[in-house]
Amino acid sequence: xxxxxxxxxxxxxxxxxxxxxxxxxxxxxxxxxxxxxxxxxxxxxxxxxxxxxxxxxxxxxxxxxxxxxxxxxxxxxxxxxxxxxxxxxxxxxxxxxxxxxxxxxxxxxxxxxxxxxxxxxxxxxxxxxxxxxxxxxxxxxxxxxxxxxxxxxxxxxxxxxxxxxxxxxxxxxxxxxxxxxxxxxxxxxxxxxxxxxxxxxxxxxxxxxxxxxxxxxxxxxxxxxxxxxxxxxxxxxxxxxxxxxxxxxxxxxxxxxxxxxxxxxxxxxxxxxxxxxxxxxxxxxxxxxxxxxxxxxxxxxxxxxxxxxxxxxxxxxxxxxxxxxxxxxxxxxxxxxxxxxxxxxxxxxxxxxxxxxxxxxxxxxxxxxxxxxxxxxxxxxxxxxxxxxxxxxxxxxxxxxxxxxxxxxxxxxxxxxxxxxxxxxxxxxxxxxxxxxxxxxxxxxxxxxxxxxxxxxxxxxxxxxxxxxxxxxxxxxxxxxxxxxxxxxxxxxxxxxxxxxxxxxxxxxxxxxxxxxxxxxxxxxxxxxxxxxxxxxxxxxxxxxxxxxxxxxxxxxxxxxxxxxxxxxxxxxxxxxxxxxxxxxxxxxxxxxxxxxxxxxxxxxxxxxxxxxxxxxxxxxxxxxxxxxxxxxxxxxxxxxxxxxxxxxxxxxxxxxxxxxxxxxxxxxxxxxxxxxxxxxxxxxxxxxxxxxxxxxxxxxxxxxxxxxxxxxxxxxxxxxxxxxxxxxxxxxxxxxxxxxxxxxxxx
Numbered sequence: 001x002x003x004x005x006x007x008x009x010x011x012x013x014x015x016x017x018x019x020x021x022x023x024x025x026x027x028x029x030x031x032x033x034x035x036x037x038x039x040x041x042x043x044x045x046x047x048x049x050x051x052x053x054x055x056x057x058x059x060x061x062x063x064x065x066x067x068x069x070x071x072x073x074x075x076x077x078x079x080x081x082x083x084x085x086x087x088x089x090x091x092x093x094x095x096x097x098x099x100x101x102x103x104x105x106x107x108x109x110x111x112x113x114x115x116x117x118x119x120x121x122x123x124x125x126x127x128x129x130x131x132x133x134x135x136x137x138x139x140x141x142x143x144x145x146x147x148x149x150x151x152x153x154x155x156x157x158x159x160x161x162x163x164x165x166x167x168x169x170x171x172x173x174x175x176x177x178x179x180x181x182x183x184x185x186x187x188x189x190x191x192x193x194x195x196x197x198x199x200x201x202x203x204x205x206x207x208x209x210x211x212x213x214x215x216x217x218x219x220x221x222x223x224x225x226x227x228x229x230x231x232x233x234x235x236x237x238x239x240x241x242x243x244x245x246x247x248x249x250x251x252x253x254x255x256x257x258x259x260x261x262x263x264x265x266x267x268x269x270x271x272x273x274x275x276x277x278x279x280x281x282x283x284x285x286x287x288x289x290x291x292x293x294x295x296x297x298x299x300x301x302x303x304x305x306x307x308x309x310x311x312x313x314x315x316x317x318x319x320x321x322x323x324x325x326x327x328x329x330x331x332x333x334x335x336x337x338x339x340x341x342x343x344x345x346x347x348x349x350x351x352x353x354x355x356x357x358x359x360x361x362x363x364x365x366x367x368x369x370x371x372x373x374x375x376x377x378x379x380x381x382x383x384x385x386x387x388x389x390x391x392x393x394x395x396x397x398x399x400x401x402x403x404x405x406x407x408x409x410x411x412x413x414x415x416x417x418x419x420x421x422x423x424x425x426x427x428x429x430x431x432x433x434x435x436x437x438x439x440x441x442x443x444x445x446x447x448x449x450x451x452x453x454x455x456x457x458x459x460x461x462x463x464x465x466x467x468x469x470x471x472x473x474x475x476x477x478x479x480x481x482x483x484x485x486x487x488x489x490x491x492x493x494x495x496x497x498x499x500x501x502x503x504x505x506x507x508x509x510x511x512x513x514x515x516x517x518x519x520x521x522x523x524x525x526x527x528x529x530x531x532x533x534x535x536x537x538x539x540x541x542x543x544x545x546x547x548x549x550x551x552x553x554x555x556x557x558x559x560x561x562x563x564x565x566x567x568x569x570x571x572x573x574x575x576x577x578x579x580x581x582x583x584x585x586x587x588x589x590x591x592x593x594x595x596x597x598x599x600x601x602x603x604x605x606x607x608x609x610x611x612x613x614x615x616x617x618x619x620x621x622x623x624x625x626x627x628x629x630x631x632x633x634x635x636x637x638x639x640x641x642x643x644x645x646x647x648x649x650x651x652x653x654x655x656x657x658x659x660x661x662x663x664x665x666x667x668x669x670x671x672x673x674x675x676x677x678x679x680x681x682x683x684x685x686x687x688x689x690x691x692x693x694x695x696x697x698x699x700x701x702x703x704x705x706x707x708x709x710x711x712x713x714x715x716x717x718x719x720x721x722x723x724x725x726x727x728x729x730x731x732x733x734x735x736x737x738x739x740x741x742x743x744x745x746x747x748x
Contacts, residue, residue, distance in 0.1 A: 081121035089129060097130050099150050169193060173545050179327035181503065181554050182335060184564065188505050191568045192512060196537045198280065202273050203530035209269045210527045211243050214262060217254035234392055235467035240460065244528045247460035247596035263598040267608050270524055274583070278576055285569035292566045303336050359417050366410060366432050373402055374439040381447045396472040399440050403514055404477045407433045407507045427567060429506035434571055437514040438578065441521065445582065449590060457596035459525045466522025467529065470515065474536050477511050482543050489551045503552040508544065513572055520579040
């Protein structure tokens with residue numbers, strides 16, 4: 001019997017091999033492997049009639065010669081579906097009337113290599129069969145209730161996801177930005193939206209568990225005196241004794257029916273907010289890192305094909321949405337082309353020396369300017385001599401002016417450091433601006449804790465300071481900057497040919513990270529500060545969106561921003577980590593005010609846990625253990641152990657990375673070997689082996705005239721051999737004698 005093999009070319013003809021097999025090998029394959037039309041085209045000599053008859057027996061019908069007849073095609077597909085159903089009905093696990101079995105049936109249908117018509121028919125027949133069997137065998141009440149609850153809960157989750165998708169905040173503006181300016185600018189606005197939603201959650205928690213219970217049940221009512229616009233700017237006046245600040249809250253237990261302890265509510269609500277924020281940001285950063293770095297470590301595979309053939313959203317129903325999606329795909333294709341087309345030109349020694357020298361000088365200059373900024377801020381806070389409201393406004397104006405102007409200088413300097421990749425320049429600017437903001441906030445907090453912690457209510461004063469910082473950050477960095485950009489736009493429009501500006505991602509990102517850092521520091525001393533932040537971010541969004549859409553132009557260098565959002569999340573995570581250390585120092589070592597606040601009964605804030613909740617006294621054993629564990633030496637030992645664990649994990653990850661690299665190389669070589677052997681087999685089936693041996697044109701490494709007197713190349717096997725200077729093939733004859741085709745007859 002002759003074996004039927006298809007050529008690897010585009011031809012639909014079949015070739016005859018001389019290796020006998022059974023027809024069942026073909027019949028066991030799906031119907032799509034060997035089409036009925038191709039089988040009907042085979043001659044009787046090739047076994048086409050026999051195969052056709054066996055296909056008819058398999059599907060339970062007759063294959064008509066006229067395949068254009070609908071009834072014949074429908075009968076074939078229907079019989080084929082009946083055959084599949086009969087096989088699946090033999091599996092008891094698939095035929096159960098349960099959600100798990102239903103999921104198994106859907107998975108089996110999805111993975112089945114059949115056309116959609118067959119799949120639909122199989123699904124309908126299986127559903128009918130399951131219903132008939134379930135009528136014969138009724139389920140118990142408890143099991144039926146459990147299945148119904150599971151199904152309804154699954155439908156509820158799907159409905160919630162659909163509702164959340166339909167109510168996605170700022171969906172249309174984000175699509176406009178992504179379509180017109182690419183993923184780089186869109187990543188900033190997505191990060192902005194994510195931070196806004198996190199602050200909305202924080203505002204809800206703080207308001208519901210701290211502010212509302214105090215306002216409703218406390219006898220200490222909100223001030224109702226006269227107020228002025230200046231009070232909204234300075235945070236003083238009628239706002240001083242309001243629920244905006246720490247001093248408004250007392251250590252009383254409110255509520256007569258259900259007692260509500262304000263000190264415990266204040267402490268645990270703040271702790272919950274910081275812990276939840278830390279967990280959310282940490283998991284988001286880890287997930288983004290995995291998606292952007294780990295999963296794409298081997299490089300983007302089939303990036304252009306995936307974007308062209310799988311990038312369209314078929315849920316689009318309007319012309320405007322289709323145009324935006326088309327622009328977004330166009331921008332992403334430009335970014336991909338930029339990534340693939342950029343080449344690294346090898347620089348000369350002089351060019352490398354010049355670039356390294358410029359970068360070293362730039363880093364020294366920026367570090368010096370940052371240190372001088374911190375020193376100037378400390379000197380300014382120590383020696384300011386202005387009285388009245390202007391005194392409390394000078395520090396916010398000075399600090400926010402620095403945080404507005406210095407990042408522009410940093411963005412200007414990085415242009416001369418010759419970073420070819422725009423992402424590298426962005427990361428350098430972000431890191432330097434982050435260092436600048438950290439130093440300014442550290443100097444401000446250190447000054448207040450050093451000089452004003454003896455005041456009547458220093459917590460309220462510190463809360464007012466951060467309130468003013470946030471307000472003036474909005475005035476200077478948002479309003480004034482937007483006004484300046486509008487002026488520059490019209491100047492460029494009437495004086496130059498290029499009217500549009502370029503959106504600075506680094507400066508805008510660090511502005512909202514700096515704003516978020518101010519919020520996290522001031523949250524402990526101002527429970528209503530999250531509401532202020534939410535209002536500020538909401539207004540800022542529309543200002544930034546309008547500036548980008550009407551005043552800015554797309555970047556001249558396209559670049560993919562898949563890893564940029566990961567960098568944003570890591571920076572905000574590090575910021576929160578530093579703030580956590582600062583808050584821990586404040587609640588552990590700074591004495592509380594005796595005249596205000598919910599913790600005035602305790603010397604330090606942490607004592608509400610050790611004394612108020614755990615009832616730990618200074619002479620107890622548990623307290624001694626706590627003091628021992630919190631000693632600097634023990635903490636340093638734990639830190640060393642954690643560093644060693646991190647080093648071990650990193651070393652293990654690097655070793656696994658090398659193993660993965662070797663496995664990939666092995667798979668690549670295996671695929672190449674398989675392709676080569678398949679080409680040899682193809683040459684054999686075409687009968688060209690002997691002719692190419694005679695012409696000496698088929699792979700000279702496999703031909704040696706001196707061996708023709710001893711071996712017949714038509715019988716035997718080929719082995720691949722690796723040498724120091726390359727690789728070759730070795731012929732193994734049927735007599736088990738070996739001859740190396742790359743060497744003489746004397747050895748391997």
